[in-house]
Amino acid sequence: MALNNRRHFIIQLASASAAIAAGGTLSACGGGNAEVRFDYGVASGDPLNDRVILWTHAKEGDFHAPSPSVSLQWEVATDASFATIVSSGSVTATSATGYTAKVDATGLIAGRSYFYRFKVGNTVSPVGQTKTLPANTVTEVKLAVFSCANYPAGYFHAYSEAVKAGAQYAVHLGDYIYEYPATGYASKDAVKLGRVVRPANECLTLNDYRERYAQYRSDPDLKQLHSSLPMIAVWDDHEIANDTYQGGAENHTVGAEGSFADRVATALKVYHEWMPIRTPDMSDLRKIYRSFDFGPLVSLHMLETRLLAREKAIEVSDLLTAGTATATAATLTSPTRQLLGAEQLSWLSKRMGESGATWQVLGQQVLMGRMEFPASVLKSLDPTDPNNATPAGQAAGFKAINDYLTAKGMAAQAPASLTQDQKNLLDTAQNPKLGYNLDAWDGYPAARETVLGTAAALGKRLVVLAGDTHNAWCSELRLLNGTKVGQEFATPGVSSPGLEEYLSTIPTAQAEQIFRGVVDTLKYADLSRRGFLMMRFTATAATGTWHLLDSVKNKTYTVNTSGTYTLNA
Numbered sequence: 001m002a003l004n005n006r007r008h009f010i011i012q013l014a015s016a017s018a019a020i021a022a023g024g025t026l027s028a029c030g031g032g033n034a035e036v037r038f039d040y041g042v043a044s045g046d047p048l049n050d051r052v053i054l055w056t057h058a059k060e061g062d063f064h065a066p067s068p069s070v071s072l073q074w075e076v077a078t079d080a081s082f083a084t085i086v087s088s089g090s091v092t093a094t095s096a097t098g099y100t101a102k103v104d105a106t107g108l109i110a111g112r113s114y115f116y117r118f119k120v121g122n123t124v125s126p127v128g129q130t131k132t133l134p135a136n137t138v139t140e141v142k143l144a145v146f147s148c149a150n151y152p153a154g155y156f157h158a159y160s161e162a163v164k165a166g167a168q169y170a171v172h173l174g175d176y177i178y179e180y181p182a183t184g185y186a187s188k189d190a191v192k193l194g195r196v197v198r199p200a201n202e203c204l205t206l207n208d209y210r211e212r213y214a215q216y217r218s219d220p221d222l223k224q225l226h227s228s229l230p231m232i233a234v235w236d237d238h239e240i241a242n243d244t245y246q247g248g249a250e251n252h253t254v255g256a257e258g259s260f261a262d263r264v265a266t267a268l269k270v271y272h273e274w275m276p277i278r279t280p281d282m283s284d285l286r287k288i289y290r291s292f293d294f295g296p297l298v299s300l301h302m303l304e305t306r307l308l309a310r311e312k313a314i315e316v317s318d319l320l321t322a323g324t325a326t327a328t329a330a331t332l333t334s335p336t337r338q339l340l341g342a343e344q345l346s347w348l349s350k351r352m353g354e355s356g357a358t359w360q361v362l363g364q365q366v367l368m369g370r371m372e373f374p375a376s377v378l379k380s381l382d383p384t385d386p387n388n389a390t391p392a393g394q395a396a397g398f399k400a401i402n403d404y405l406t407a408k409g410m411a412a413q414a415p416a417s418l419t420q421d422q423k424n425l426l427d428t429a430q431n432p433k434l435g436y437n438l439d440a441w442d443g444y445p446a447a448r449e450t451v452l453g454t455a456a457a458l459g460k461r462l463v464v465l466a467g468d469t470h471n472a473w474c475s476e477l478r479l480l481n482g483t484k485v486g487q488e489f490a491t492p493g494v495s496s497p498g499l500e501e502y503l504s505t506i507p508t509a510q511a512e513q514i515f516r517g518v519v520d521t522l523k524y525a526d527l528s529r530r531g532f533l534m535m536r537f538t539a540t541a542a543t544g545t546w547h548l549l550d551s552v553k554n555k556t557y558t559v560n561t562s563g564t565y566t567l568n569a
Contacts, residue, residue, distance in 0.1 A: 034060035036070055036120045040217040043226035044130035045233065045276030047169065048292070049110040052130050052230055055276035056118045059099035063214055069094040073119045076105050080115050080127065098210045100273045110135035111295075128227040131168060138295035142168045144229070145533040147236070147365075147467020148175040148493030151216055152182075152190030152197055154552030158494045158532040159225035161547055161559060165534060170229045171300070173467035173491065174236025174365045176275070177216050179203040179251070179267075186497055189553060204257055209270035217274065226276070233275050234288055234302045236365040236468055240267040243439055245310040264307060289344050291351050298537050299357040301348055303364040309341025313439045320379050332443065339444040340451070349454050358569060359537050360460040366440040366468045368448060369475025369488045372433035373518055376400050376425060405517045440468065452477055452485045461569055462486025463542050465535070470498035472533070472546045474524035474565045487567045489544040491533035492526065495552045500528040524565050531559070542567045 036058055043055040054074055059067040069092050076087040087108060093101040101118070108114060111134035118125040134141075144167035149156055162170065178185065182200040190196045203209045216222060225231070237243055240263065243250035248260050257263065268285040281287040286307045292300045318328040331337065340348070352360050362368075380388065380400035387393045407422035424430050435442020442448075455462040462485055464477060470493035477486045492498065503511045508528040515525050529548035536543045546563040 034065075034067070036060055036123050037062075038118065038123075038125040039063070040214060041126050041223040041227055042116065042118065042128040043231065043276040044116065044128055044229075045231040046278040046290075046292075047131060047133050047230040047232075049133050049135045050108050051104055051106040052108065052114075052132060053102055053276045053278050054105050054116050054118075054128075054130075055100065055102050055226075055274075056093070056125055057098075057100050057214070057217070057274075058093045058118065058120065058125070063211070067095070067099065070099065070101075070120060072101055074103055074105070074116065075119070076108065076114050076116045078112075078114060082115065082117070086114070097273050098206075098270070102276065104278065108132050111138065126223075126227055130230045133292060134295040134297075136295055138297050139538065141294045141298050141535075141537045142166060143171050143300075143535045143537075144169070145171045145173065145363075145465050145467075145489070145491040145535055146494055147173040147491050148470050148496040149216070149222075150175075150178050150186045150493070150496040151219070152193070152195045153186035153497055154189070154193065154195075154495035154530065155555070156219050156221040156494055157549055157552060157557055158530065158547070159219075159221040161549070162532050162534070163224055163228045165547060167229060167534060170225060170231040171363055171465065172231055172233040173363060173465060174234055175238045175467065175493075175496065176233065176235070177203075177209075177212050178238045178496075179209075179212070179241055180238075193553065202251075202257075203267075204263065206266050206270065209267055210273070213270060213274040231276060232292060232300065232302060232363065233277055234304065234363065234365065235268075235271055235306065237306055239271050240264055240306070243313065244306045245312050246307060248312070268307075289347060291355075293355070293357065294537075296357055297539065298359045298361055299351070299355040300361045300363055301351055303340060303348070303362055304344065305339055305365050308344055309338040311338050311444075313443050316378060316434065316436060316438060317382055319434055320375065320382055332438075333445060335446045337444055337446050339441065339447040345450065345454075348451070349458075352455065352460055353458055355460075358461060358539055359542055360455065360462050361535075361537075362451075362462070362464045364464065364466060367437070367466050367473065367475075367488070367490060368441040368451075368464045369466075369473065369477060369490075370433075370435065370521055371437060371440070371442060371473075371475075371515075371519055372435050374404050374425065374431045374433050376431050377404055377518070378434055378436060401514060401518075405514075408517070437469070449480060452479055456483060456485045461542075463535075463537075463567065464488040465533075466490040467493075469493075470496045470530070472524070472526040472529070472531070472548065472563060473522065474544060475519070476521040476523065478521060487542070487565070489533055489535060489565070492529060492531050492546065492548065494532065495530055498527060498530070503527065524563060526563055529560070540569050542569070 040057040044052050046053045058070045072091050075085050078084045087105045091101045091103045093099045113131045117127045144162035181202045182197050198215045199211050203212050241249035241251040289304045318324040377400045380397040407425045472492040473490035475488045478484050512525045530552045531548040534545045543566045548560045549557050551557045
């Protein structure tokens with residue numbers, strides 16, 4: 001999540017919009033004597049038609065105690081009693097991998113559920129369930145889509161709810177962990193909730209990241225998800241550091257925190273250790289992009305948008321300041337500005353072109369849909385202008401919002417009645433629309449146009465999955481010429497706080513009204529609740545249903561599933 005530009009913009013929006021509420025229109029092993037422990041359960045992931053990755057963590061003694069290597073036996077069976085074992089073998093958990101162990105269990109049958117476990121002598125791990133991808137006959141695919149799980153911010157109810165809701169596979173779009181210290185982002189309730197992060201410092205070293213993953217994987221809801229469903233995952237920024245790009249990150253200080261390249265190498269090593277994923281290229285751990293074919297129904301292409309090619313994000317304030325606007329705009333709109341990079345884009349184009357699946361689905365991190373506000377509104381909310389924080393500045397901010405929405409409404413209902421000022425507001429040459437969150441695809445418009453144009457040229461039915469913002473969204477995906485190419489479904493955060501943290505001065509419904517009023521392609525938004533997205537694909541439709549929780553701060557909660565959107569094939 002972009003925790004600078006986006007947060008400042010939302011804080012200013014909340015302040016400026018406050019007037020709405022006042023009437024506005026809007027066992028022992030390896031020679032040791034200690035018992036081997038499976039403290040972090042089991043997991044599976046990256047399923048294919050005939051295989052799936054199996055994962056566990058096994059060591060003698062507690063997490064920090066020295067331990068010899070642990071030789072494990074693994075088994076896959078068609079029944080929970082393991083009477084019919086169909087695949088088995090051995091693997092070793094060593095200190096070199098932080099005592100994690102992964103194996104690619106092969107020889108399985110497409111579209112079938114299996115049970116699996118690990119053993120050391122008489123000590124047996126928890127039993128997990130997994131499922132291979134379907135091959136030829138498939139009538140539906142149900143994916144539970146997750147993003148942004150912040151341990152100190154609240155409970156991970158969404159993970160166990162997805163199991164209850166009947167998901168077949170899990171897709172995680174990143175921010176699986178957060179790197180911040182115990183006093184960092186979203187930690188104000190951590191002590192009360194019993195969820196203070198470990199280690200207490202920000203994650204920088206190998207042991208730091210390993211301990212943080214271990215803590216997350218001790219969570220009972222996450223354990224249940226991993227032991228019940230295979231997961232297909234990709235990182236976003238917080239697995240490394242906030243607002244990561246190819247050569248650095250907002251939350252990394254070179255020198256004081258070492259080199260960025262070393263931090264990336266450390267973070268990705270631990271990610272590949274702890275996540276049940278198949279590593280496509282052991283010589284370059286950044287190359288995590290890969291595809292999954294669910295028979296002739298869905299091809300899921302998982303993209304990497306952080307480390308391979310992403311250029312540094314642009315600051316919105318630089319687009320609004322006279323002295324920097326021209327040069328910044330030229331950088332923003334440059335046809336060579338990168339997010340995926342040429343190699344990954346070529347791979348994606350080839351995979352989509354070769355696929356005959358009904359639905360081409362992109363699993364990636366940040367919003368692709370246009371979340372653009374007119375410059376007149378952005379200037380009134382610019383956090384770099386101290387006048388905007390005053391009562392008069394807040395009133396001016398609300399007036400800018402109201403003036404724009406009034407002009408837009410007039411243009412739709414009585415265009416002949418538009419004043420010249422209103423026409424100027426709607427003239428994108430004089431009042432251009434700009435993304436307020438340039439850490440997303442809005443900050444890389446040429447790259448977005450290339451991806452959407454490729455899908456359109458291939459005649460593909462495109463669905464994009466996104467996370468990162470902590471809120472639920474659904475937007476049309478259109479080329480610059482207005483041609484609709486597909487639909488984006490964005491999952492809310494598992495626990496990370498969303499816009500309600502910054503829009504506390506106005507009712508959520510009115511905040512949502514502002515976004516829907518300003519953003520032309522936005523079809524659905526929920527700005528206040530955490531949860532997950534359930535995507536159901538059939539031959540005729542792709543339907544997203546948002547499972548939204550009324551609280552992640554309490555053990556008891558309710559789930560609302562009234563938010564839904566269907567894209568017909």
